[in-house]
Amino acid sequence: MFEELNKNIANAKEKLTRKEELKNLLQRTNEDLNAQMAKKKEFNKILHEEQKDVEKVKSSAIAELRYSILGEKEQQEEKGRQEYLSAKLRYDECCSLIANLEKEIVSYNEELNKYVNIELEYEELMKKKERLILQSYDLKPKELIKLIEKIQDLKSNIKETKEAINAGEKVREALERVVSSLKSAKDWEQWDILGGGLIATASKQSKIGEAKGHVYEVQRLLGIFKRELSDVKLSSDMDINIAFFEKFADYFFDGLIFDWVVQSKINDSLNNVYDTSNNVKKLLSTLEGNLNDCERELRTVEEEVRGIIETQ
Template sequence: MFSEINAKIVEVQGELRKATKYRVQLADYEQELETIEMTISQLHRQLESEKKDVTRLERVTLTNLLATLAGTKNEKLSKEKQELVVAQHKLAEAEKTKREIDDEMLVIRNKLFELKSTDNEYQQLLLQKEEMIKESSSSESLKILELSEQEGAVNTHLKELKEAIDAGNLVKSALKEAIDSLGKAGGWGTVDLLGGGFISDMIKHQHIDDAERNVHRAQTRMRQFQKELLDVQQQADVEINISGMLKFADFFFDGLIADFLVKDKINKATHEIEYQYKQVNDILAKLNKQYMEHKNHLETVQKEKQEIIQSL
């Protein structure tokens, strides 16, 4: 009878742990949403300003005529149009990120709704367990109960570690794909320096586009990884520093249009992404170490519990 109610309690404790995890993640997403909404507002204002600059330079005015005669107007207009395209691109990326955050928050809210009655169920089970303990006079039964509780707690933490490890491996995969794409773009950048022309330029841009998609995917997965780490690092005996990691792609999107036509900028981006890859890899090494330690502890608890059961 003890084993049945304890199994049920362990199961409900896992559900309660999920609810706590989801609330922490939701609060963090809410802060991110506030930040990205401010960013979008700023980018809208910047975009309007860039549009006005382009329109002003395109109008026929005495100043523009003089600038044309001096050979500077086209240069200025080209620069303003470039800045306009960059602003449009950054806004599109920010809005895409906001949609992803909104979607993740909706998923978490739905999960919390499904768990809303769990706390009441847990309290009822504790009352039943308390009555059973009062009626029990077997020290072996109480020891089995204690070990079962330890087993449930360790199993729950193993599951949380596994979720964080899986999320981190997805980040690594996307970063690796971005590095590969930039490596290909860098190769075609060398061809450009040797006079590769239109075809090499087009191929290089395709690889940069691929890298951009992979970087955005990595940033999305980094966000999910970070949410898993919020839960794990409170219990894992490791120091995990993820400050700034969600910002790593900002420089990429800022310089994509204006600067990535130059080979050394591609190399700089590659080095930055390789650094982020190493950071994620270091965190995963710590998580995997913790996972094996907890797994060994679980085997010890299970073995002790089994020995007691066999002795009865």
């Protein structure tokens, strides 16, 4: 009877934990969505201002009077165009993130609906177990209850840690795709410098655009990874620093404007991707260590429970 009841309780506890996890994920996703909506509004304003500046420079009648001024005008046009493209990239990235966050919120709400009455189910099972344990006076009820609850908590943390590791691995793989695209763009840029002509230029731009798409995906996955990390209870004095997540795309785009790219700019963006990848790998290493500690502790506690039951 105890074995079957424990299975039911473990199943209910897992659902209860998942419900709490979903509620936390939903709250953090809504917070991220609100932040991105604010950014979208800000970037949209900047975009319109940059567009006005570009048009203002183009329509300047005074700038047409002398050749020297014309040269200055061309520089101003180029500078304005790059600033406009930078703003456009950030605005597009923001729109992409908003769309994905809205999909995640719908998904979380749909799953939450499956666990409406789980608290009541769990409480009823626990009361039933408590009555059975207290009736079996030969057992050590308090010690056994404490150990079983610890097992359930450890299993929950193991599950959450594995989910965080899975999310981190997806980020790492996406970053590798960014690196691959940028390396290819770098090769085409080298050929362009050596006189590769229109083919080299077009191929370079294609790979840069490909990298941009991968960066949007990295940002989406980083958001999921960040939210999964917040549910992990770390063992010992392990620490997780995720502040770099927030600035990844900004640093990336600061190093790269997608219709005007030189070797040094590609290198800047590559270095930023490498730094982010190294940080993700460190986090994954921390999580793997945490997972090993939890699994080792789980085996120890399960042995204690087995020992108590076998001696009765």
